[in-house]
Amino acid sequence: MALCVEEDPSSDWDDVEEEEEEEEPCQDLFSCKMFRNVEDMLENCKAVHKFDLNGFFKAKGLDFYGRIKLINFIRKLSPRPIDVTDAVTPYPWDDDTYLKPVLAPDPLLHWDCGSDTEEEEEDKDAPDLVDEKSTNDVRAVEEELVEARCQLDRMKHFVQELVTENSRKPTEPHVDDDDSYFESYSHFGIHREMLQDKVRTEAYRDFMTLNKALFQDKIVLDVGCGTGILSMIAAQCGAKKVIGVDNSDILYSAIEIVRENKLEETVDLIKGKIEEVELPIDQVDIIISEWMGYFLLFESMLDSVLFARDKWLSPGGKVFPDKCSLHLVAINDDQLWKNHIGYWDDVYGYKMSCMKKAAITEALIDVVNSDTVMTDSCIVKEIDICKVSGQELDFEADFQLQVVKEGMCTGLVGYFEAEFNGDVKIAFSCSPSHSPTHWKQTVFLLPKRMQLFKGKIIEGRLGCKRNLAYRRSLDIQLNFVGLPGYTIKYCIA
Known part of the structure; x- marks a missing residue:
């Protein structure tokens, strides 16, 4: 039975003037800029960030809770619009922690995107698929549908009230990515x-x-x-x-x-x-x-340096170090490979080969013996700190490594070099052939060892980008030319 609310006939609604709602200022989704209301902010999102929030809700089929989580996810982690657009399931905002408001108040959390209205319009346009004999059944279904919609409305109202109430209270201390960093x-x-x-x-x-x-x-x-x-x-x-x-x-x-x-x-x-x-x-x-981290860009501290550069550095000012480069080499370290990958083939007599999948994705931070290097080095990224933008720190680059020592390739190694260019130039390298630093080297082990012959060229493509959910972590992807389907994804966390 549908739940109905009857109007009180004694109420004189005509004598009550509707109060004009005050417009609530709304912060931009992808910057700190403030707008007069939600509508103006959403228009700016479309025009400047090329991001249609309502369209994205529909494209991803997000329900009421999914919309709340997405908005708070963007507010908290400040991803780029393209990072949100390219997200695949499971979505990084699926965690229920994103039900908690980031801004207090945030009028966007109460914004009605009009999806229910559209659903009603769709219902009106739906063809009549029942005959007269099914009239009673249809009425019963309609009553159940009305009841369900009433319950949904009450649930939405409850959640909106809960969000509003929480946004008025001081937020509880919590440990997030930056806090732990x-x-x-x-x-x-x-x-x-x-x-x-x-x-x-x-x-x-x-x-x-x-x-x-x-x-x-x-x-x-x-x-x-x-x-x-x-x-x-x-x-x-x-x-x-x-x-x-x-x-x-x-x-x-x-x-x-x-x-x-x-x-x-x-x-x-x-x-x-x-x-x-x-x-x-x-x-x-x-x-x-x-600011340098493992594989140069881990921890994303360069973003803070670039912020300071753009806000406070005088014209003609200098940033030191001013040049950095990221390099790759291939290695043959059979013992390292056996300890981390081959180990899972025989664990006290049991095969645990499925564990290799997780082991492969974890890049290792270790000091690499120079004797294990079997190729020349290749620069995959050069950074001019005085000119680079934050968007350029997510990149893809081709690499070519010429084999100078025959043997079994067990992985690739990344390291960086830094330069200070003044009247007297100073530079240092984290290469395996130089004195070890606390950055060591970053090792990307292969799932299977590859036989390499002297003079052979290893070709591929490296992708590096900040992790969407934990921006101080890095996601690395390696693709090898000539090895179809041989794509390996790593994380530096």
């Missing part, structure tokens, strides 16, 4: 490891001390300053003012370190994300940062 840099061990990396630390020190004229009387910004070591070197090389920014709790120790070395008059330290802090100056002359 900055928390990891609050521990002293990771800073000791970086400082003890002589290749890394001495390259920065030597560049600044051998190019003091670059730093004399300049304003320097140190992005992700950590213990403040680079800030202090810049100060001692003649900088007029050095501003260090870091969002991890190690900054409190850095403040004490700066005071201990009597550099507090020159070095100012600020705790917070570079994207959110306010600097005491309008422009800086130099940006220094040790």
Whole structure:
């Protein structure tokens, strides 16, 4: 039986003037820009971002909850429109954690996309498929349909009220991708490891001390300053003012370190994300940062450096290091392959070959013996830090590796090199043929070993992009020419 609500005939609705709803400002889905209302924001999405939210809802068949999750997913992780458009099932926003509002309030969560109206229009246009004998059955079905729609309306109303109520309350503290990232840099061990990396630390020190004229009387910004070591070197090389920014709790120790070395008059330290802090100056002359991660781009800290560059770097200013390149080589490390891949063929006498699928997708961070390298190296990405855009950090590149040592290829290895270009140029490499660094090398093991002969060319294509759900992780894809279907996907997390 359908649930009906009767109107009170004694109510004089004609005497009640409809209150004009106030328009709620709405933040853009893919930027911080504010719009007068939801409709204006959606029009901007179509015009500027080429993203039709309502059309996307329909294309993906998202229900009410799916729409809520998608909106909060975009609000929280700030993916590019194309990342959302290209998403495949299972969708990265399917997790119920995305039912919790990110913005408070967010009028987009209450926006009626009109899907129910369209469904009703479709119902009106539907052909009559029943005859007179089925009239009673049709009426029964219609009553059930009305009841179901009433329940759906009540459910939607309940969820909207719940979302509104939650958006008014202070959000509970939670650990997200960024929280755990900055928390990891609050521990002293990771800073000791970086400082003890002589290749890394001495390259920065030597560049600044051998190019003091670059730093004399300049304003320097140190992005992700950590213990403040680079800030202090810049100060001692003649900088007029050095501003260090870091969002991890190690900054409190850095403040004490700066005071201990009597550099507090020159070095100012600020705790917070570079994207959110306010600097005491309008422009800086130099940006220094040790932003590099595994496979160069892991952790996505370069995005923060580019943000600082675009917001505060003066015309003609410099960013150091200013050039980086990403390289590939092939290796024959049979023991490494057996330990991580071949191991699953015989585990205490049992075959667990299905585990290989998971093992293959996890890129290894390890120090590679130079004796295992069996090809020349190939550059797959060059980055000019003063010019590159954030969109260019997701890329695809062809590679060719010439075999110089015959043997069984067990995987490819990625490493990077960095340059500091001043009057005196300084550079360092994380190649297997150089002294190890704390970045080590990134190893992409193959599911099966390949026999290679001297002079042979390995050809393929490498794709690298930030993970959609966890932007500080990387998704890597390798395709090999001449091996149809031989596509391997890896994750650096």
